[in-house]
Amino acid sequence: MTLESAICPHLRRDRTLPKSTPANYVPPFPVFSARFDEDMQDVAMVMLGAVSSEDNTTLDYDALVPLDRLLELGSPLHGHRTLCTSTDPQTLRQTRAWKAWWPSRRDFEDWRLSSGFAAWFAGEEREKEDIGWFVEAIFPSMDRFETVFSNAASLEGAAVLSSHMSGAIEEHGYWGSARDRFAVGQHDPMSAVRSACPVAGLAVRAEGPQKASGSPRPQQISSKRVIVPGQHNLCVIHSGQDWSQMTGSDRDLYLHTLHPVLERGMSFLAHQKVPLSQRETSAAQKERRTYGCYDCRFMDHLDASSLESSLSKSFGLAYFDSLSSLEAWAREHKTHLDIFNGFFKYATETQGKGDLRLWHEICVLKEDQQYYEYINCPPGTGMYVGLAARVNTSTDLV
Known part of the structure; x- marks a missing residue:
């Protein structure tokens, strides 16, 4: 049987790092x-979900209705999605979420804006609701x-x-x-870059997308909305x-x-x-x-x-x-x-x-291929796992 490399042909390069494949190896x-x-440059893999409000509780049947509706609006729509649930083994809080995939980061960003999701998620009303909301978005290059x-x-x-x-x-x-x-x-070698990240800081509202020349000026600090920085x-x-x-x-x-x-x-x-x-x-x-x-x-x-x-x-x-x-x-x-x-x-x-x-x-x-935002979620939800430290001030995903 002829075997192929797992790496897509157009991404293959002369190696400077050796493989670990044993000599004369035949997979079992x-x-x-x-x-x-x-022509695909990257993929968007996005978790959009909710967390129950207190320990040892579950979400109402219709908790995700706003997300259900938004995922049917805008363009381009996701290429694939899965509805899923889990229960935290420590707090016994329920998570229910859509895991969705878009064929590029730009497609996800276009959908986020055109569907109204960006405005809905940024709304102060989310911070007043009795459940937690989160976005965990990663954008790996191919x-x-x-x-x-x-x-x-x-x-x-x-x-x-x-x-x-x-x-x-x-x-x-x-x-x-x-x-x-x-x-x-x-x-x-994809070496580990261990630091204080990911760290939970107080997120701030920004006047607009973060510019290359500097950070946006904070308008409001919210103890209920947390943005966790990416880690290389x-x-x-x-x-x-x-x-x-x-x-x-x-x-x-x-x-x-x-x-x-x-x-x-x-x-x-x-x-x-x-x-x-x-x-x-x-x-x-x-x-x-x-x-x-x-x-x-x-x-x-x-x-x-x-x-x-x-x-x-x-x-x-x-x-x-x-x-x-x-x-x-x-x-x-x-x-x-x-x-x-x-x-x-x-x-x-x-x-x-x-x-x-x-x-x-x-x-x-890479650090800039990640975005994690949590509203009304307890520490321990997803990437919101650190202690208060560095603050990420950007609310733009691009």
Whole structure:
């Protein structure tokens, strides 16, 4: 079987950094990557959602109606979207959100303005409501994200916007293979840039888009609206599972063996995000800090009409301070080793022909390829995880 590189042909360069692929390596089972048109420069991956107002509460059925309506207005509309939900394992607050993808950052910005979303989200009325609202928007350039699918015919996420899928790829199934799939990784080590970021400051209203010559002058400081700065080489992974085609004993096997292991791994990462001032000093807490995970949501896909988790799909969405931190958790920690070994065994036995469909997209972002804004949300929501420090004064996403 002829293997392809996971890197799109037009993004391939002479390497200055070697791959980690073992000599004479043959992958144990086939996986595939999305191929994108050469004229695509970046992709917008955006979470628009709400958080329940108090600990141990859920959102009303119609909580997302404003977002539902806005997502049908304006132009250009998203290329793909998923309604999803999660419950924070510490506060038991519910999050419900739309994860949407546009084929460029400019398309998202045009929609944001033309639909009325920008004006609606910036309105002071949002700060007076009894639920939290948030935007988590990332805009990876094509060299800064990679995709893997166990089934080339079952597309999710940014791959829905792709031109086609690759053949079976070489770079998977060994430690370091994710790094080898990044086009930017051909010449950039994507080193960690650890700092006080992300930090939660008080956001300020600006008179207009931030100019290159300086920061906008603040008009108002709001304790209810927080903008979190981006961090260079932040790593975001969206890792999905689809068992909707599984039946009988295979479905039972997944739900009672593989899925619980996955839940434990996601829970472990979710418990890293507690602000430092609130963290315990136990050995377990110290261990969690070493993996650099700012947040992890384990989310179920929702039926848009019933709001039931009836689609038999889920995903983990995690923010790491670097790709190396994600790699360290994947390589070293029991929670991920249990996940990896379980799914690896399943995929090897079925040779990619099983009814469980797995996929992921991983991004390693520049600082200016991120935007996070939170209204009425408690610390610990998404990237709002730090302590008060640096203030980001721009309310413009471009």
